[in-house]
């Protein structure tokens with residue numbers, strides 16, 4: 049079922065996490081921190097109860113949103129108005145420019161017309177002057193007769209007119225060039241008024257004198273001859289702005305208008321260019337931004353894919369990684385804030401800590417949340433495991449890696465030997481195979497790698513260390529013996545690891561062999577032959593006679609084909625250590641299985657806390673190899689210490705990095721030793737469920753009878769498993785063994801014992817690995833506990849504390865007192881008022897109180913370890929030599945959060 053984080057829920061409700069936590073507390077809903085998650089059922093409840101608050105909050109939020117929208121709209125309207133005003137201003141500017149330009153054009157037009165007019169007049173006057181000169185010449189040449197007189201007077205009249213004209217021209221030429229047209233018109237008018245009459249009377253003598261060179265006295269520039277005008281025009285074309293002396297007003301206006309237009313055109317062109325370049329750079333910028341956004345989106349997608357491929361929650365990608373057990377100072381450094389800031393926040397949270405104190409995961413998350421930062425707590429296991437991502441196109445087929453499992457004496461070793469012997473390399477002298485913990489065999493030109501760790505203990509121990517190296521399990525079942533306890537264990541272990549099982553029904557050479565019966569028996573455990581419509585392939589073999597071996601190998605290859613096993617060989621190598629030891633002559637020797645990349649001699653590697661460069665590489669026949677590819681198992685020399693089986697290894701480019709990592713790990717391991725990783729317990733199940741995505745409770749059930757297991761399984765089956773699924777990953781009759789603890793550890797399971805006790809080694813291992821073992825004598829009590837843990841209401845107020853144990857060495861019959869056990873206290877100390885449990889071969893045969901406690905003839909209250917004593921048990925006489933008497937107390941314990 050889905051779960052929701054309190055912080056997300058708070059966001060949804062529009063309140064702070066703290067506020068929501070307050071409400072949750074009022075509602076008595078357990079929640080530890082803002083990062084805790086709530087089950088759906090609680091979410092519904094919270095929503096219902098907080099409905100009025102949420103609605104009011106929603107209304108507030110809605111109102112705020114509306115106000116914001118309103119403000120946005122107002123801002124938009126203002127922006128639109130501003131834009132419109134700017135547009136209008138620009139238009140007005142353009143209009144003004146257009147008007148000015150038109151005026152300038154009109155002025156230029158007028159100037160041109162005036163110039164033409166002036167030229168036309170000048171030409172006319174010049175023609176007249178020429179005609180007058182001609183007449184004068186003729187007059188002088190004509191004889192003085194009457195008709196001649198008349199003709200002379202006519203010539204005189206003409207000459208007079210010419211004088212008037214010339215004077216007028218001289219007067220005009222004397223005027224400055226810049227005079228306005230109206231001025232000129234006015235003066236011309238005035239002059240005409242004063243001179244008209246007189247000119248006709250005294251003019252002839254002067255006229256005659258002056259008429260010889262009519263055009264010589266005229267100013268050079270006016271009236272301009274067509275030639276000069278042409279020159280002037282030409283000069284103006286190339287002239288600089290200053291060089292316009294003698295230019296008339298209209299010409300200047302025309303020039304200015306022309307210059308104005310040219311400059312305006314240029315300015316417009318420049319502006320257009322600028323605008324265009326701005327636009328294009330804007331477009332370029334936009335394109336660039338778009339490309340960057342696309343690249344970022346693609347990178348993000350890639351990151352998510354990589355994360356998913358590595359089993360990481362993509363939501364955690366942006367989170368800062370914080371190791372478990374970080375100190376205040378370290379967290380400050382990671383989050384790049386001052387340690388004081390964190391200390392202050394911790395203080396406000398009611399948990400004052402100093403710089404060097406370690407913080408719990410909850411505190412780290414709370415502080416980070418407070419700082420608005422996202423963190424991901426990295427467990428030691430995660431920190432020590434490498435994860436890689438390969439592009440699908442880089443992946444190539446790789447051989448399968450197989451582990452053989454089965455009950456004692458069903459022939460695991462014989463089968464592995466048989467497989468190796470049918471595969472002795474032709475060139476190998478004597479075919480001697482060395483034990484390196486793994487072997488590669490060839491069939492039909494294809495490789496299969498067998499990991500020689502017969503038994504599920506080793507397999508699960510590896511898995512517990514995070515090494516998932518096996519692709520296929522070959523389950524060996526003797527055809528004459530059938531399914532036995534360890535067969536079932538092996539099935540459960542393989543299933544827990546999610547590895548497909550191929551069954552090798554062994555010892556088929558034996559006359560009493562009944563392979564079909566084996567098939568039949570296995571169906572009860574969910575192992576159903578393919579030929580019966582199931583998922584598992586079965587092969588009948590005889591390890592002793594070497595029969596069916598090839599068939600088995602081919603079946604393995606078939607299974608491998610189904611699995612489509614792939615790895616990237618073209619990268620630096622990584623994988624797992626299968627076996628390692630200290631060799632007297634060669635130093636640390638490790639067999640490793642390459643799972644990715646190719647390992648070369650000379651590569652620097654880190655394996656767990658060891659590092660070094662690969663000095664030599666050998667295969668199982670002792671032959672030197674230069675490289676090992678995915679699924680290859682090789683023995684290597686060159687590490688500085690002996691790594692542990694199951695450790696991951698990887699190649700490092702820089703030897704210094706390798707050493708740093710190995711040393712860091714060694715240091716961490718020492719710290720971890722003091723601060724062991726806690727596995728789930730019934731008491732903390734609910735918290736784990738809310739904090740981590742734990743939705744399954746795994747149980748290993750051991751009981752004194754098959755009936756008890758069935759009864760428990762039945763009751764569990766009837767529980768509501770909608771929020772947490774309860775899996776019995778392994779159940780068997782018998783004492784709780786070390787293997788059970790290993791399996792529980794690897795699967796984060798709780799061990800439940802009914803009427804059985806853990807073996808001493810199992811108890812030690814459970815203590816060491818923090819695996820919880822709960823023992824019960826009544827089934828409903830166990831069911832009650834599991835159910836309470838499931839719904840998060842377990843409130844253990846009583847806890848059993850073992851005080852000591854004693855071994856029964858002898859028994860005596862004492863009148864009145866009954867049977868007295870002569871015991872040796874082997875652990876702790878036993879008190880007279882302790883409770884006692886009689887354990888025989890790991891099974892509890894009685895649970896009660898002591899009836900008497902004596903040392904020699906004296907009644908005593910306490911006996912310590914290493915002392916003998918006589919113990920009587922109330923209402924129990926059936927004490928036997930070899931029984932273990934476990935003394936314990938029931939103490940009141942407050943529930944630890």
Ligand SMILES: Nc1nc2c(ncn2[C@@H]2O[C@H](COP(=O)(O)OP(=O)(O)OP(=O)(O)O)[C@@H](O)[C@H]2O)c(=O)[nH]1
Nearest residue numbers: 455456457458459460461462554555556590591592
């Ligand atoms: N007849 C017969 N005997 C076999 C066969 N395979 C193994 N055995 C015998 O069964 C006994 C046990 O074989 P192992 O190979 O040691 O069995 P195991 O499962 O490795 O035993 P452990 O390592 O003790 O768990 C030996 O005496 C073998 O000779 C077989 O195919 N036929």
